[in-house]
Amino acid sequence: MTAASWPRGEPTFDRLLHLDPRTGRRRDLRVSDLPALLGPGDLLVLNDSATLPASLRGRLTDASVELRLAGERGDGAWNAVLFGAGDWRARTEDRPAPPAARAGDRLVFGLELAARVESVSPISPRLLAIRFDETGEAFWTALYRQGRPVQYSYAAGALELWHTQTSYAARPWSVEAPSAGRPLAPSLLSAVARRGTALATITHAAGLSSTGDPALDAALPLPERYDVPARAVAAIAAARARGGRVVAVGTTVVRALEGCARAHGGRLVPGVGVTDLRIGPAFAPAIADGILTGMHEPEASHFSLLEAFAPRAVLADAHAHAEARGYLAHEFGDSMLIVPPA
Amino acid sequence: MKDEYRTLVHAAVLVTGASRGLGAALARRLGRAGARLALVARGHEELDAIAREIRAAGGEAHALPGDLGDKRDAHRIAGAAAALVGPIDVLVHNASTLGPVPLPLLLETDCEDLERVLAVNLVGPFRLTKIVAGAMALRGRGLVVHVSSDAAVAAYPRWGAYGVSKAAQDHLGRVLAAELEGTGVRVVSVDPGEMNTRMHADALPDADPATLADPDRVARRLAALISHPEVFAPSGARVELAGVPERESP
Numbered sequence: 001m002t003a004a005s006w007p008r009g010e011p012t013f014d015r016l017l018h019l020d021p022r023t024g025r026r027r028d029l030r031v032s033d034l035p036a037l038l039g040p041g042d043l044l045v046l047n048d049s050a051t052l053p054a055s056l057r058g059r060l061t062d063a064s065v066e067l068r069l070a071g072e073r074g075d076g077a078w079n080a081v082l083f084g085a086g087d088w089r090a091r092t093e094d095r096p097a098p099p100a101a102r103a104g105d106r107l108v109f110g111l112e113l114a115a116r117v118e119s120v121s122p123i124s125p126r127l128l129a130i131r132f133d134e135t136g137e138a139f140w141t142a143l144y145r146q147g148r149p150v151q152y153s154y155a156a157g158a159l160e161l162w163h164t165q166t167s168y169a170a171r172p173w174s175v176e177a178p179s180a181g182r183p184l185a186p187s188l189l190s191a192v193a194r195r196g197t198a199l200a201t202i203t204h205a206a207g208l209s210s211t212g213d214p215a216l217d218a219a220l221p222l223p224e225r226y227d228v229p230a231r232a233v234a235a236i237a238a239a240r241a242r243g244g245r246v247v248a249v250g251t252t253v254v255r256a257l258e259g260c261a262r263a264h265g266g267r268l269v270p271g272v273g274v275t276d277l278r279i280g281p282a283f284a285p286a287i288a289d290g291i292l293t294g295m296h297e298p299e300a301s302h303f304s305l306l307e308a309f310a311p312r313a314v315l316a317d318a319h320a321h322a323e324a325r326g327y328l329a330h331e332f333g334d335s336m337l338i339v340p341p342a
Numbered sequence: 343m344k345d346e347y348r349t350l351v352h353a354a355v356l357v358t359g360a361s362r363g364l365g366a367a368l369a370r371r372l373g374r375a376g377a378r379l380a381l382v383a384r385g386h387e388e389l390d391a392i393a394r395e396i397r398a399a400g401g402e403a404h405a406l407p408g409d410l411g412d413k414r415d416a417h418r419i420a421g422a423a424a425a426l427v428g429p430i431d432v433l434v435h436n437a438s439t440l441g442p443v444p445l446p447l448l449l450e451t452d453c454e455d456l457e458r459v460l461a462v463n464l465v466g467p468f469r470l471t472k473i474v475a476g477a478m479a480l481r482g483r484g485l486v487v488h489v490s491s492d493a494a495v496a497a498y499p500r501w502g503a504y505g506v507s508k509a510a511q512d513h514l515g516r517v518l519a520a521e522l523e524g525t526g527v528r529v530v531s532v533d534p535g536e537m538n539t540r541m542h543a544d545a546l547p548d549a550d551p552a553t554l555a556d557p558d559r560v561a562r563r564l565a566a567l568i569s570h571p572e573v574f575a576p577s578g579a580r581v582e583l584a585g586v587p588e589r590e591s592p
Contacts, residue, residue: 053421137404141407144418170480172421
């Protein structure tokens with residue numbers, strides 16, 4: 001499937017493949033048709049995480065490196081992944097290995113940001129726990145000045161922070177964009193609400209999508225932070241009570257909701273947490289009935305998560321159909337709604 | 343603290359132009375009321391001093407220097423602000439520029455200077471509102487305040503670039519209010535009246551300071567409005583702060 005290499009003009013004109021997971025029935029629509037596909041009583045759950053400028057250029061001792069933040073660890077430290085020479089124009093798997101880091105090494109990014117390597121992960125020598133010297137406003141000001149959003153080799157140019165945000169981004173937790181929500185313009189969400197479909201938000205810290213290191217990629221996603229607020233828990237309970245469908249916008253929402261439920265014996269309990277839940281074919285979602293997702297390649301780990309919502313054969317057919325019809329893939333690509341009939 | 347300000351406790355408020363004048367006075371008042379403050383201005387040192395002063399008094403304030411006329415800076419500031427104080431509940435667009443002083447006649451104003459005034463006073467605030475208002479609408483609450491001026495309404499010679507930018511900002515607010523109706527997000531313009539500030543001295547150096555309002559007293563009225571916009575400011579309204587009661591506290 002061809003990648004969309006840049007955000008296209010009016011996102012609600014992007015294409016939407018509507019897939020009934022039970023029958024495999026497909027419809028070729030536009031994102032602007034989404035309100036009509038959801039009914040009064042249904043609930044759309046969005047991830048309100050903003051995207052961080054998680055890619056930092058700097059020096060590890062004397063070598064030039066790129067460091068990508070992978071997620072905050074909760075104790076003030078960060079998980080981060082080292083990348084060697086080259087930049088986003090090269091595919092991550094084609095870039096040379098970075099120099100080896102050891103606990104105690106210094107990472108320096110420009111004049112105002114520096115960190116210490118606290119430990120090196122047994123999963124991969126490139127996966128580090130680091131701690132920045134700066135805290136509070138000094139840290140956040142420096143991170144936003146020094147950092148750039150994580151880039152993609154298929155992109156037509158260097159992405160700026162504003163290319164990576166949803167229209168409702170509120171809390172900068174994600175290191176890559178929770179991109180399923182990218183086409184949801186405020187006017188579209190208003191139209192959804194006018195139909196009587198409820199909206200709720202959670203926050204989930206989307207992690208790195210790939211690193212080019214097979215051992216590390218196999219371990220993705222790393223444990224990720226989430227916050228499921230009381231309002232979202234109540235909205236989900238209300239949708240259930242009236243027989244409505246709960247539709248997650250993106251895999252990050254699925255991970256937050258199912259991770260939260262899994263941590264509390266199948267029940268949603270409001271609050272923050274960390275989930276290492278891996279969702280695949282054998283997983284029966286306890287909370288989400290359907291998913292609005294971006295188009296991705298079948299080999300991506302993303303695809304196995306979708307198997308929690310539709311059989312592999314149905315997904316493979318839908319993907320072949322989308323490819324034949326010229327749907328575009330990846331972060332700026334077209335969308336798919338997998339939801340059973342109301 | 344008086345009960346009437348309890349809505350400000352833990353509210354995440356971003357104030358632009360917070361290093362002096364009305365912005366600094368408002369920041370002190372909101373800090374005392376328990377708001378979590380992200381303070382923005384171009385100059386670093388004055389802004390740091392205000393943030394330190396608020397923290398020393400037990401408040402929460404973070405200094406985020408930057409130029410809101412610059413797109414990258416606007417996105418950096420919005421991101422760092424949300425990281426520090428959480429999703430923004432109240433956005434106060436107080437920063438503005440007069441353009442060149444002494445104030446020239448409009449026909450003698452360079453087009454580039456007019457463009458710069460519009461970039462800082464109109465496009466900058468609009469960009470910041472765009473970044474945060476979508477999340478406000480989804481949460482079902484939020485307040486956007488544009489600090490306006492008498493010059494937005496009356497046509498004073500030599501106040502052309504500034505007056506045009508403020509009139510446009512007022513109308514921007516009215517249209518946003520109309521589009522956001524029903525979402526719980528309010529957009530209001532406030533006219534603080536003539537204040538004893540450096541901006542006023544830059545514009546009218548011969549004015550008698552005794553005839554000008556103390557920015558701190560104006561800030562009390564603005565804090566009252568922000569704590570209870572449903573009382574003092576229907577969305578889309580243009581409010582003269584002289585008509586808002588001045589509270590003793592915060």
